[in-house]
Amino acid sequence: MKWERVLRPRAYLPGPAGPAPPAPSPAPARQPALPRTLASGSSTRARTPRRAPTMAKRSSLFIRIVEGKNLPAKDITGSSDPYCIVKVDNQPIIRTATVWKSLCPFWGEEYQVHLLPTFHSVAFYVMDEDALSRDDVIGKVCLTRDTLATHPKGFSGWAHLTEVDPDEEVQGEIHLRLEVVQGTRACRLRCSVLEARDLAPKDRNGASDPFVRVRYKGQTQETSIVKKSRYPRWNETFEFELEEGVAEALCVEAWDWDLVSRNDFLGKVVFNVQRLRAAQQEEGWFRLQPDQSKSLREEGNLGTLQLEVRLRDEMVLPSGCYQPLVQLLCREVKLGTQSPGQLILLIEETTSTECRQDVATTLLKLFLGQGLAKDFLDLLFQLELGRTSEANTLFRSNSLASKSMESFLKVAGMRYLHGVLGPIIDRVFEEKKYVELDPSKAVQNVGNMDTPASRAKEAWMEPLQPTVRQGVAQLKDFITKLVDIQEKEELDLQRALSLQAPLVKEGPLFIHRTRGKGPLMSSSFKKLHFSLTTEALSFAKTPSSKKSTLIKLAHIRAAEKVEEKSFGSSHVMQVIYTDDAGRSQTAYLQCKCVNELNQWLSALRKVSINNTGLLGSYHPGVFRGDKWSCCHQRDKTDLGCDKTRSRVTLQEWNDPLDHDLEAQLIYRHLLGVEATLREKHRQLSAGPEAGPVLTGPGGAPEDPLAQLLQVLQDLREAHRSSPADSPPLEPSRVLELQT
Known part of the structure; x- marks a missing residue:
């Protein structure tokens, strides 16, 4: 998967990790700026050093x-x-x-x-x-x-x-160097085909046999064929004679060679030669594009798919930029209803119904990170009680209080639900049982905990009412005991949990014991139960067996996929780490499906994102015999032929909070209602009860709303002055040939 593009593959260097997930991956070594892009599959220019703090996208x-x-x-x-x-x-x-x-x-x-x-x-x-x-x-x-x-x-x-058209299923990038060379009689176009990476696997073995075809003005030249590789290296150069006034394009195509059937198309890059004349040279990685020369076909009768994407x-700015906003909101929550400005109430009043859930969730996460979730909910409940006259409508409206409580229960109760319902749901899927879950029936009636309200809505439920009523009493008793925990019991529980490293993920995996050195046999894999905590990746024969540490968390350098041909499976991952002696090691672990594979990769990347020495490149293959199976390099210590993807993760319910992102989301929401907040401030300042504007040390206003408006202005200026951490995306350009 091509998540980003980087110039010059030999420039990979391990770099420091970024902030909390999702954090930026280690940056490759910086390169001199190259000329403007000339191809429809554009390359990415290298970045220059900056002194100012940068934003992360x-x-x-x-x-x-x-x-x-x-x-x-x-x-x-x-x-x-x-x-x-x-x-x-x-x-x-x-x-x-x-x-x-x-x-x-x-x-x-x-x-x-x-x-x-x-x-x-x-x-x-x-x-x-x-x-x-x-x-x-x-x-x-x-x-x-x-x-x-x-x-x-x-x-x-x-x-x-x-x-699905096979000619559209292209992927990967190709590294080219293009030069216009002035000869004694005429100009010549020199095209050096260096290497490619992450090409589409077209053969049954999960690889391809790629070669490159370069076409210009009816002339065609081809590279040699690299067998069984998705990361080929050619280092071959071709030359063509340029003619003045000829508006021909240079086309570089990648193909998979087949002995029996026709060759498979792997993608192409088209260059405007006139632009190349002006630039004189161009080098970089170019994204392979599909063949769009075919006429568009009408949609067949293949059905439809309903999606939400x-x-x-x-x-996101550096953490320090958000501190004034976070401190201002935290002060309002700590003061509660005693605060004269009541910024939380103003935020609720200016939040539309359709985005109230998102705002509530973001605020809750922000105050969770500050240890003020209880104070935040208490303030919302007091505001809700103060403006509600009918008890039956309490916490039933689309208010910030009800939405925040809903978000809090998801966070606080998710671990409990996973522990209680997880084994049952796993059993349902493993045994392929047919079940129906409908919250509008018996479960909701029990949740009401009210005997008259729990009467059967369906006739067939009537015989179950005695059991339902008994369940209501038991549920009431359970909740009563749950909230009546003594302070000593809470302290004992916290002390017991603090002695154990939090569990991030666990489950069965197959470990490849030969580490890629020996032949692929069923005896090469061993099934073990793995546990990932915030300290180490451990294994045991069974979930209840004594665990042995495989990799210390601080030693992880990368967690990436392994290409299919290496072990005959597309569900193998590799964890690159250093042992106690500082030597580089690799553990190969096989999962049962693509979902499990990506969940483990995501978990490993999240817990190791702050490690020092994270790798910027890796080998998707294995070193078997005397060479890497991916790029065929014979040096085992050779730098990786593909980029690591430490930022690519799946969102999980138990992910650590990203404080800077939550603060940025609150800022963006407040920026959208800034005009309303300014009008509210104008009305309050001009009202009959308005007093003189009080200022604190340094002349800053003490009015919370005025402070909030000032903070928004400061953040706006910070966004304008801070450069981005990564270059902006360049739109794909379609080459226009001159006729």
Whole structure:
């Protein structure tokens, strides 16, 4: 998956980690600035050193896969067994559950993915699962980053599935050096094809046999073929004679060589030669583009897919910039209803109904990080009680109090629900039981804890009422005991938990014991139970067995995928770490599916994001025999041929808080209602009860609302003056040939 582009592959150096997740990945060594881009697949220019603190761009995708309609039948039974694969830049990150024997499947699955801001597209593939043969591709929906950027509130609706064209399934980048050389008689165009990375796997072994074809003015030259590699290196140079006034384009195409069938297209880059004449030279990594010369086909009868996809880009300032805003809000919460400004009440009054849940969740996370969640909720409850005259409507409106409490219960109760319901839900999926969960029936009645209200709504529920009423009494007794814990018991519990490192993730994995040195055999893998805490990655024979430490958390240098051909599986990851002697080691772990693989990678990246010496590059293959299987380099210590992706993670309910991001989200919301806040301040200042404007030390106003407006102005100026951590995205340019 191409999450970002970097110039000159040999310049990778390990760098320091960034702030809390999602943090920026280690930056490669800086390079001199190169000429402007001349190709339709643009390269990325290197960055120059900056002294001022920089903003970090945080990109995330919220994805909800709702349902499909009118899918074609792929099985002889006249039905299909559909599931969805979500790919970001052709890299699988999510697989939904399979809906058996249905042409109108419902999934209703939600995900949030943190990724690099340079991603290009997200694609949804609808597949038909087959037990005996390879799964069939039904169709796909592809949304580009530019398309998502034009929908600030997200894309939501039905999209037609389109046929998957192999010539459009391209990925990866190619490293080229282009020069215009002035000869004694004429100019010559010199094209050096250096290497490529992350090419699409076109062969059954999970690799390709790539070569490059360079075309100019009817002339074609080709590189040698590199067998079984998605990271080939050629270092071959071709020359063409340039003619004045000829508006021909230079086309560089990557192909997969096949002995029996036709060669497979891997992607291309097209250059404007006239622009190249002006620039004289160009070097960099260029993203391979699909073949768009074919006429667009009409949409077939492949059905539709209902999706919700929302892109969020945030430019986050350094922590110190948000301290005045955070301190001002915290002071208001600590003062409670005694505060004359009541900024929290003003925020609620200026928040629209449609975004109140998002604002409530963001505020709750911000105060959780400051240890003021209880004070924040207490203040909201007092405000709610003060303006509510009817008890039956208390906490039932779309208020900031009800939405904040809902968010708090999700955070506080999620671990409890995972512990209680997790094993039951796992058993339902493992045994493929059919169950129906409907909160509008018995469970909701018990939750009301009121005998008259828990009367049966359906006739068939009547015989269960005695049990329901008994359950109400038991639930009341349970809650009473739960909230009546003595202070000593709470301290004992906290002391016991503090002695154990928090568990981040656990589960069974297969470890490859030969570390890539020996042949691939079933005996090479051993199933163990792994546990990841904030201190180490450990393993045991069973969940209850004594654990042995495999990798200390501080020693992790990278956690990345392994290409399929290395072990014959696309679900293998590698954890690169240093042992106690400082030597580099690699552990290869196999997961059962793509979801489990990405969950483990995400967890490992989050807990190690602040480690020193994180790698900027890695080898997607293994060092077997005398060379790397990915790039065929024979030096085991050779720098990696692909970039690490430490910023690509999945959002989980137990993720650590990102304080700077929450503060930025609050600032962005307040900026949107700044005009209303200023009008409110003007009215209060001009009112009959308005007194003289009080100022504190240094002339700063003591009025909280005036302070808030000043803080917003300061943050606006900070955003204007702070450079971005990463270069802005360059839009893809379509080459216009002159006729």
